[in-house]
Amino acid sequence: MPLPDKSGLKIVHLDVRDVRFPTSLGGHGSDALHTDPNYSCAYVTIITETGKKGFGLTFTCGRGTEIVVLTIRAMKRFVVGLNAAEIFADFAGFWRTITNDSQMRWLGPEKGVAHLAAAAILNSLWDLWARIENKPVWKLLVDLEPEELVSTIDFRYITDVITPDEAVRILKAQRKGREERFKYLEQHGYPAYTTQVGWLGYSDELVTELCHKYLQLGFTHFKVKVGLSVEDDLRRATAVRKCIGDDKFLMVDANQAWSVNEAIEWMKKLAHLKPIWIEEPTSPDDVFGHAVISKALEPYDIGVATGEMCANRVMFKQFLQSGGMQYCQIDSARIGGINEILAVYLMAHKLNVKVCPHAGGVGLCEMVQHLQLWDYVSLSCTMADRLIEYVDQQHEHFVDPCVVHNARYMAPKLPGYSTEFLPETLEKYTYPHGTEWRRLFKEGIFPLPDEAELVNP
Numbered sequence: 001m002p003l004p005d006k007s008g009l010k011i012v013h014l015d016v017r018d019v020r021f022p023t024s025l026g027g028h029g030s031d032a033l034h035t036d037p038n039y040s041c042a043y044v045t046i047i048t049e050t051g052k053k054g055f056g057l058t059f060t061c062g063r064g065t066e067i068v069v070l071t072i073r074a075m076k077r078f079v080v081g082l083n084a085a086e087i088f089a090d091f092a093g094f095w096r097t098i099t100n101d102s103q104m105r106w107l108g109p110e111k112g113v114a115h116l117a118a119a120a121i122l123n124s125l126w127d128l129w130a131r132i133e134n135k136p137v138w139k140l141l142v143d144l145e146p147e148e149l150v151s152t153i154d155f156r157y158i159t160d161v162i163t164p165d166e167a168v169r170i171l172k173a174q175r176k177g178r179e180e181r182f183k184y185l186e187q188h189g190y191p192a193y194t195t196q197v198g199w200l201g202y203s204d205e206l207v208t209e210l211c212h213k214y215l216q217l218g219f220t221h222f223k224v225k226v227g228l229s230v231e232d233d234l235r236r237a238t239a240v241r242k243c244i245g246d247d248k249f250l251m252v253d254a255n256q257a258w259s260v261n262e263a264i265e266w267m268k269k270l271a272h273l274k275p276i277w278i279e280e281p282t283s284p285d286d287v288f289g290h291a292v293i294s295k296a297l298e299p300y301d302i303g304v305a306t307g308e309m310c311a312n313r314v315m316f317k318q319f320l321q322s323g324g325m326q327y328c329q330i331d332s333a334r335i336g337g338i339n340e341i342l343a344v345y346l347m348a349h350k351l352n353v354k355v356c357p358h359a360g361g362v363g364l365c366e367m368v369q370h371l372q373l374w375d376y377v378s379l380s381c382t383m384a385d386r387l388i389e390y391v392d393q394q395h396e397h398f399v400d401p402c403v404v405h406n407a408r409y410m411a412p413k414l415p416g417y418s419t420e421f422l423p424e425t426l427e428k429y430t431y432p433h434g435t436e437w438r439r440l441f442k443e444g445i446f447p448l449p450d451e452a453e454l455v456n457p
Ligand SMILES: C[C@H](O)[C@@H](O)CC(=O)C(=O)O
Pocket: 028, 029, 030, 031, 034, 037, 061, 195, 253, 255, 308, 358, 359, 360, 361, 389, 391
């Protein structure tokens, strides 16, 4: 696929905003450790000299978004003044400049706030590229030649598992049948599971009501939050199992609540409810601990899922090699944009681990659908035992929200990465000056933020 012409593609401006939704008021998105999340994001808009825009974001839980915003502002220097076409021509080179600046890399490297900030910027660049090509991101990825796609990835630290040549060979070998897979996706979409039934802050009545709702909507896979009290988990998960019946599937998510042995003992107590996976049983950095848990739970047919807080491709590499990750949960906004996510998909494919993307957060459903659709057409070429998470929140704020029908994501059609917010959303929810936030402060529903948080102009 020819690269875009350089004319008019000089990036002249990068804007970043702190956007927050008051989801903690309803317990939406709550889990064992994130008990009161206000679903939020640092939202980037890049603008070229002719006014062409790209939109990107990274997900956060409320407080601290201002730190990501400031980090993005500090990274502006790596983007503004460059020509977008030149970035795309050497995307891996650009990726290194933004993730490995000789002074800023001390803040990571390739992890934490610095990587969240890089993710938002990189996501906005992929959005821009797809808009220039007039294609949704998944189609852009599908249309790139294997060599072009692989050229966007920085393979430093992972060539012991996969090399660029091998990645190209794999992608070429998977090309047969892609037209049929493409058509299949356009007609039937991609299977989803729901997490909406089981946020930890929901009452038992609401959990049961939502189970009925999502059964009616055609869902077959239901994820429930666990991890604070065995008694509560047993009661809630039993209610969900009763409601969905034995022919549907249950997953549980502890969001890092336990130590390794505790995770094993806790899960033995839930094993009779037949969860297919336990997600984030322990620290997201404990590769060996996950392997121990996986081994202990294998006789119960419970797999381990993790990845939403996996720091970078190197950590993913170790998890994938260790036998501690049966379901690889890439997240579109935590590691270094699509460039690094492609590396994880390629390693997961080679090491035979299923990818089921994480999407619990603002805009994550919108983004990960593109990645998993590309995977189906171009890499794994299968949907077997793979699902995209679906969280039914904040979609109404996007210009091109994800569409889920009959528990399947329908393939996005509009150009871009589906990450552009509606103007009225920015007016209301930009923090702390948006109209909705001002109302919430005035009515005493939330306290006025202190000066440290006032980073929005
Ligand atoms: C704080 C988030 O809502 C988190 O609980 C999401 C998550 O773990 C998931 O969707 O999985």
